[in-house]
Amino acid sequence: MKSLLSRAKGRISDLTHIPSSAAQDLPPSHPSFLTAPIPQDIFRYRSHYGTNLGSIFVLERWLFPSLFCGVGESELSAATASIESIGLDATRKKWEQHWASALTDVDLKWLVYEAKCTSIRLPIGYFTLGRHFCFGTPFEDVAKIYKRIWAAVQNLVQRAAEAGIGVLLDLHALPGAANRDAHSGTDSGHAGLWEHGPAGRKYRELATEAVIWVVREASHMKGVLGVQIVNEAVYGAYGLHEWYDDVLEAVGRIDPTVPIYISDAWDLDGTLQWLEGRKSIKANPVVVDTHVYHTFSEADRMKMPEQIISDIPSELSEIDRHAGSVVDRGATQVVVGEYSCVMDKQTWARSDPSQRDTLVQQFGQIQTCQWQQKTGGSFFWTLKMDWMDGGEWGFVEQVKKGAICPPAWLRLKSYEVQERADLAESQKAEIAEQAVLCHTDHWNRTAPGKKFEHRWYGEAWQVGWEDAKAFWFCRMNGMMGEMAREAGGAERIGCLEIWVEKRLRESGKVGEFCWQWEHGFRAGVRAFEGLVGIRLIALKGDRSLPAR
Secondary structure, three states, rough: HHHHHHHHHHHHHHOOOOOHHHHHHOOOOOOOOOOOOOHHHHHHHHEEEEEEOOOOOOOOOOOOOHHHOOOOOOOHHHHHHHHHHHHHHHHHHHHHHHHHHHOHHHHHHHHHHHHOEEEEEEEHHHHHHOOOHOOOOOOOOHHHHOOHHHHHHHHHHHHHHEEEEEEEEEEEEEOOOOOHHHHOOOOOOHHHHOOOHHHHHHHHHHHOOOOOOOOHOOOOOOOEEEEEEEOOOOOOOOOOHHHHHHHHHHHHOOOOOOOOOEEEOOOHHHHHHHOOOOOOOOOOOOEEEEEEOOOOOHHHHHHHHHHHHHHHOOOHHHHHHHHOOHHHOOOOOOEEEEEEEEEEEEHHHHHHHHHHHHHHHHHHHHHHHHHHHHEEEEOOOOEEEOOOOOOOOOOOHHOOOOOOOOOOOHEEEEEHHHHHHHHHHHHHHHHHHHHHHHHHHHHHHHHHOOOOHHHHHHHHHHHHHHHHHHHHHOOOOOOOHHHHHHOOOOOOOOHHHHHHHHHHHOEEEEOOOOHHHHHHHHHHHHHHHHHOOOOOOOOOOOOOOOOO
């Protein structure tokens, strides 16, 4: 081992101190803009463990029947019937009270200290942006209800951020509707956003205006982890990817840093392929939102609970075919925007009723584990409803029953965070030397005589290690606020694909050997996280490691 480390030190020295004559042969680079992660980076790029807030700014009758006094299932139906029943002023006060009570101080403390929640997905509608966005739409006659609604959103985001919880602003309801369900804002049953012809184009133009407005507002709001431009677009939506392209171009001119979340339209593989096709385009970080439910399809209804549970580890296999190399394929980042512990009554009819609680717990635990390993994070559906604690749809109930569990790093005590990091640091130099030696020896054997930039691998390894460490310590050092510090725990770079893309661009590295920087960075992150005890999944296509 001493001989190996001596050789490694020699190689490191050779790579770090390049003679001036040889430096002229280095590939071109732009100036580096790498700086230490800041709190907004943590909000955006950590592993998101959280919940949807649910039916607050976009009503659904099944969650809050108390706000419905007539027919219909949607926000528009509830607002129209309420105005007819109790008048405009009383309805506005009722709605404002509903918004104000959505996330109380008690709720926040429970989310931080008990649930260990890091993030909230907040469904909003185009009408949530205020009265001016209602004109010329089905919401025009009820627009005055929404006079103070955006202020309520801003207040909620601010209070959450102060507690260390990031918020994903999810445009759940768009003009014309992105899907046929009541959570699109109306009971029309028609996904008009994707119509052919002038009507569809008009809806998409209005939707783009709404997204631009939200992005402009979000650029001044602490704690916004991203903006989701559409929720559950229908499968095969006409003009979907073209609209995504248009929106990304527009928002990039306003704030090119905020992550933009898109719907996979129930086609994760196809959406990741489209995203790969954009890898050469410098634009906002893009995150694909996929939803995983096992209660709506006929195929799931025909299964036993145990079979559904056993299938979870094989889900989202599409990610393995696309992730792991920003240089080769672009940043293909995925999150699970919605999931639950619900299975259909036909599924439960195939099992022993006495085992239901145990099976629900197993179902929730295996999902949270899978989403933590496979994706940048997940958001349970949902936090709030009239019928708290919410049964198998309820985040509160499933956390209390142990079905939904935070990742292990969020449960650490502060002294454990420090001890694990100290142990990792004590091994850093040796691990770094071995990593660079392994990398250089492998590629020098694989392609003898070919010129590489192994120095980039070593530089990036150090950056990856330090970034992972900065995330790890962010709660303990107060970056996420006093409540998060008191709650303890550590953070992990969860949205690694878009973080790698961001850091590679900031490094200034360009040309043929960018892959060496990328894989050095990933190896540095893996090394730190492995030594502090975060279990990582192996990503395919990592050329920095020898083939087994």
